[in-house]
Structure formats: structure tokens, C-alpha cells
Amino acid sequence: MLLRTLVRPLLLGLGLGLGLTASGAAPPDDARAAAPAERALDAEEEARIAHLASRATFGATPELIAEIRAQGRARWLARQLAPETIADPELARRLAIYPALGMDSSELLAGYPLQGSAADSTTAVGRPARVPLEVASEILTRAVHARAQLAEVMSDFWLNHFNVDAGDGPARHAIVAYVRDAIRPHALGRFADLLRATAESPAMLYYLDNYLSSAPGRGRGRARGLNENYARELMELHTLGVDGGYTQADVVEVARVFTGWTITPPRSGALEHVFVAARHDGGEKTVLGRRIAPAGKDEGLELLDVLAREPATASFVARKLVSRFVADVPPEALVARARDVFLDSDGDVARVVAAILGSSEFYAAASRRAKVKSPLELIASALRAARADVRLAPRAVRLVAALGQPMLRAEAPTGWPETADAVVTAGGMAARFDAAWLVASDGVPGVRVDVARWARLLGDGGTEALLADLLPGVPPSSATRAALDEARAGGATPALLAALVLASPEFQQQ
């Protein structure tokens, strides 16, 4: 089996990692004997591994770092860029407790019936609001436990890029297929496929109102004419960017193209995308100076392909990716190169990400620890650092909300802000300290943390060992070191000391 041969090196890597951790994360023996210049090179390589581990995943651990060290950065990254080659039966077991994840739309509507619907209450699993909670639980569980970490990071990125608010109406049911069938399969695939999958998803069609958009005089009831909402955000937020060169007239033309792209009414017992030709505007359209001949639904598919291949789209997406992976203010030269890779590869996301994660800008000293973790990144990384066992995730999902970004609930189509100046607030910092304590003290229901581990680490190597374990590869500031030592001298419990590391400024960064 292909899978087994691919998995084996991973397991070997893990074993090696554990061995190294026991000796205090020391470099390999041959490095210790090496000449000073080589030692400097090794230190640089270690720093690069730690940096890659913190940015390409939801949080570095000594085990992960050892895995990358064993495989080499390039090989590890290549496998992460091909997540379908990474088997993860344990993850599948963890997710099996969330029934909504495997359901199709009619099963979801029957299992989580809308108020007043005809569904038999004896078949009900729960209320509609439970559906997005199950999906958020899946996302958080994957962020903590999935072995294909980069795929999770990219799914999170695209889910925010193609934001939908799963808080009301059929969006609550539609979020399952949106994440499972539209976002995840294309997270490292072709941008054009991802764009089409979101355009055809009931979640997006509902969230941005396109399900109602009809040619004037063609639709019925509350779908009697154009709705510009999706047309505008498609260009402003999904593809070209606000400076992408479109006009208000283009917005109207794009809205005309997508008339008739709608969803089956939930009362029908299913929630699927359908194209209703009777609502479609059959006239000719002109978008960005390009004529689109009447062709029913194909007009929209053609337009999506056009938008996916526009240079403005490549620039916009490249800039967002570089900002996510490298720095809030992205280095322009890298943005330009990532854009070129996007254009040359016909929007192959894995190649663009590979170019960014392999760049000198990514590894530059100025990029290290330069990003502040988002609420999801902070909670997931704290749970990873604590080697938490996430058995039932909803309470942990609430912690993410407490930090200011409730999962799947960004109301504005822009999604959540990702830069430090927008993410970091006083209230948010207080919530981060709070979460640090809850995680380190095993205080999150549904999640198990072995608190005895903190005492063991402290016994073996004091606060240095605790820091090396929770913040591997990160040199703590003297202030953080002193604060920990002082707290320890003052009688702080092992769990509080671990919480302080998770509350440290270094831990807020990646």
C-alpha cells in the first residue's frame, strides 16, 4: 500500500522526536562535535524548522519539530502540500461522534429540523443551531489533532476568504457541505475549482442573497429582480479585490449573469443548488469589457473562470496568502513572485503556498514570530502544546469565541480580520490569559490535559524545560524567564507556571 510506505517515515520521525525531547531538545550528536561555523548553520536550520512548524501548522510541538528535522523541511512540506497522502485513522475516530458531518442536506434537514417543518420529531438529532457547532467542533478538533496540518491551515484561510455566516436560516445546515465539499477538497487545489465550488454552494448562495436574484419580471414572490450582493462581493472579496478595476456597471452585469443561480427551498426536504432558467436574464452581458453571450448557467461558469484567471485576482489572493504566512505588511517582492506562480500554474494553490513557504522572505529573521495568532490559532496551539486530548470540542469552541472571533459566525462578508492591530485588544488579551489557565489546568470540559506533566517537566529541568516544551525553538525574553522564575520562587503551582507560558507574549506569536 502506498499509504503505509508514506506513513512509516512519519512514525519514525515521531519516535526520533520523543528521544530527542527527553534529552532536552538538544541538537543531534554530530552537530555538537561540529566546528563553530557548522554549529551556527545548525542553529539557523533549527530556527527555520521551528519557524516552519509554527506557521504551516496550528502550533509547534517538540514532536513536530523532530518530525520535520527527521524528514527535512522540503520533504515534510511536500507531504503536507499533498494531504491526501497522509492517512489519519485516529482523526476519523475523533470526528465520528459528530453525526452532522457525514449527512447530506436531506438528512440534515430531517435530523435538525427547522422550526415548524414537517420533519418527524422522533428522527431529530438536535436543533439547527447544533449543526454549525458540530462543524466548528470538527474544525477545532482537526486543528489540534490532524496530521495534515497545512491542509487545516489552508482550509481556515479559505473559509475566512470565502466567508459565510452560519448563524441563521438554511446557512446552518448548508455549512456542512460548504466546509466538507466546497472548501476542504480544494484547499490546496486549483483556485478556479474552489471559486466554482463556493459559487455553487447553497451556503454562499444563501448568505450573499443570490438565491433570490432574478431577471426583472422573471421571478416570483420575493425573487422578482436583481440582487447585487453576491456579484459585488465576488469581485471585491473573492477574486479581483476592491481595486481590481471593476465598476458599478460591472456589478450589475455580473448580477445579471448569476440570475437563476438559486437553491431548493428547505421545505422541499433538501438544500441543494439549482439553476432556474425561468429566472435567468437571457440578454447579453458585458463584464470588464468582455462580452458574455447568452448561455444560461454556463455564462456564470464562464465568468467564474474569467475572474479566476484575471491578474488582479492573482495579485489579490497572493497578497492575502503572503500576509497570512509571512507578515501583516507583506513583502512586495514576494507578493509579486507568488502572483506570478499563481498565474503560471493556473491558480494551483499548493504551488503558490510552496513558493511562499520556501521563500527567503518567509525565513527572514524579521518574519519570525512576526505574526500574532488569531483566536483559533491561539486556542488550537495551546491545546497542541498541552498535548490535549480533544474528545468533545464545543467548550473549546467557546473559548475561541471568548477571544473575539466566534467560529463560523463572522457576520460581514470580509470575514475576520487577520492582522495584529485588529486582532489584539485589551479584552482579547484578558480572554487569552483566561484560556491559558483553563487549558493548562485541565479546566476545559470535553478536553483532557495531563496536568501531572507540568510537575514532571519542572522536576526534570525547571522552568527552562517547561519553556522548551511549550515554546519549542523559541528563545524566551528575559522578562518572560524572570517572571516565570519569580512566580516559581513564590510558590506558583506547576499548572499556573504552564499557564503563564501559554499566556506569555511569545506564545501569542507565531
Add this chain to the structure above:
Amino acid sequence: MGDVRGVGRRLFLKGGAVAMASFGLGPRFLLRAASAAPPRDGAVLVAIFQRGAVDGLSMVVPHGESRYYERRRTIAVPRPGGADGALDLDGFFGLHPAMASLAPAFDAGELAIVHACGSPDPSRSHFDAQDYMETGLPGDRTATDGWLNRHLQSTPRQDASSVRAVAVAPQMPRALAGPAPALATTSLGEVAFGPPAQAASARAAVERMYAGRDDVLGAATRDALASLDVFARLDAEPYQPANGAVYPSSELGTQLRDVAQVIKAKVGLEIAYLNVGSWDTHSLQGGASGQLASLLRDLASSLAAFRADLGTELERVCVLTMSEFGRTLDENGSGGTDHGHATAMLLLGGRVAGGRVHGDWPGLAAGQLFEGRDLAVTTDFRTLFAEILVEHLRNPDVAAVFPGFSYDARSRLGVIA
């Protein structure tokens, strides 16, 4: 959450407060006896951003315009007089009937409206237009700090212990972003950290870890620690709104209630910034009832309760509502409205020149519309904001707050008496 006490504990709902209550954690970290500070009772601005672009044409209805009724066949608010009709203000404009609770404020001269107000920038992007309104620099995407932060910068206070500017939000709104300290929080009072016996040591450790940092992490942590002391004082007693005021149990109602408590505590609050969402009514907007009506009812009854609760304190308070742009005159095909241009803004306060709809009305005829489709802007939002700055907050330095914008006594709208 019915009997939770005080602003600190309940502060601004959502997020942490809910999480903590559910975890049942008692001991609180970081609380320190508040030092007795002299009362501060200067002017207060309560800014409420209606995110998503409120339909000004149905919030403050130009019922004297037949075009409004021609272009909105199913979602127009009926003319005054009939059931569900607009509440006539001056024979031409009427308040949405769901806002009846605010009508007494208009009649008492404490509610003013500025119609056809908005940005000189034509953007119909929520994101850009919100940014422009909050930086106060329309069209300039390089701007980083907000107009209210520049106000704070240009009028520095010696007393750093006060809570001068608070955003009740999980993210710092752009209007308050910048070098001057401001607090964004939804949940400060609920922070629990470590076993009770070690709370002091935990706080000291956090303080030390972040002390020397000049980045956003350091600044936010220092703000958190400093303001906790203030909120701890407020947290000591349950809050009872005055004058029989009853706030709606909505997010906005709860937040305004908390703001009222902080104002009355005289701890130095000058700017409170609130967000209220869901105004992006592309579909099923409704007319006299429906989606928009529910949002407006909540807004109006929250403001009405706030007015009643503050009583005479309203004399030093000005509430300003704003939104990034308005919505199309035409109803769209989905019983909603799309992104437009000008909208209406409300002012509530003791010194507001209320009982009037201010601003020039551009008309709704085809030739009078912006780009042939939307209500035109006749009042640059900066004219309104600058007047509040000068006449209410008593900061004459308009050039520092709105660089490049010319404002003088002649451009005054006269919204502040």
C-alpha cells in the same frame, strides 16, 4: 444571566463573560482595589456604528416624496396617518413606526437627524466605506489611525488611570485605532486566572512579561490591567437603571446599559464606541414591519431607555449613529435594497439641536440621484463629526483630527445647540 451584577462582571456580554459563567469559575485574576479618583464629568460621545449600511430612506422616511413610493412598491414605509404609517416629524420626513419609542425625544428637542449625510467617496464597498468613515479620511487607504484616536492624541490627559475611550467590541474599531490608549473589550471583568491564592502572583507575572514591550501585545495588556482597576470598582454593586428605564435585552440594549453605568460612575469616560450589525438588508427588508423594523425597534428602544436612564446626565452626553453608506432608492428584486450612497444619522443628547431634520434635501428625482440611482450626499460626514468635535467635545483642532478638511463656523450645521 438575569442577576449578574455590575458592568465589570457582565461587561458587554458575548465572548468571555458567557464562557466564564458556563465554566463556573469563581476566583478572578487581576482585580485590585481601585484607587479613589476624583469624579470626572466632562462631555461624553457615544458613537454607534450601524455596520452593513442602514437604509436611511426607511429609517427617516421622506414621505413627502412620491418617488419614494413609486420606486419602492413593497417595502416603502406608508405615509403618516394610516396604520403602520411613518411618524411625521415635520410634514416631509417621518420616523419609521418601529421607532415610536424615540418620538418623545424628538418632540423634546433631544433628538436631531441629519439626512442625506455620507461620504464624498463613491465607494460601495462596506469595508472601504467603513474604513473611510472611521479614519475620517475618505479615499485614503493608507490611513491607519482613526478620527477619534486623533482626537485623543490632540487633547492628551495627564491622568492616565481613567478609562477615557472604550470600544464595546471584540476588535478595536478603526475609529479608535492609533497611538492614544483606548480599550476594546467585551468581557474584562470575567477574567479568571489561576487558583485564588495565587491571583496576585499571576497578575504580577503577566505584568512583568509584557512590561517592556512596545508592540500591540504590550499596549493591550497594559490597557487591560489598568482598566480592570476601574471596572473592579464598578463591579461592587448591582446596577439599577434610573427613572424606570427598561433596556431591551438585546446586545445593543445591554451595552448601552453598561455604558450608562460607566458614564454615571464619572470615571472619566469620554468616548464609548458601539457596533450594531445586520443592516445589510439585501433581501426581505420589510416595510413598516419585518427585518429592518426589528432592527430599528431595537435601536430606538435601546436609545430611549438610555435617555431615560441618564436623566439629567444626558446634558453632557451626545449619542451619534453612523453608517458607511445608505441603500438604493429602488427596491431590488428580493424585497431588499442594495448598496447606495447617502443615509441618515441620528443625534441624541441634552445639548443637541433636536426636533429638526438637518441638512439639505437633494431630492429623489432621476436627475437628483447620485449616479442615477442613490440618494446624493449633501452633508459630508466630516462636517457633522467636526461639529461634534468642536461644539460637544470642545476640541477646536479640526485640522489635527480631519487633516485636509476645511471646517469653519460657516460650515456648521447647527446640530449642537
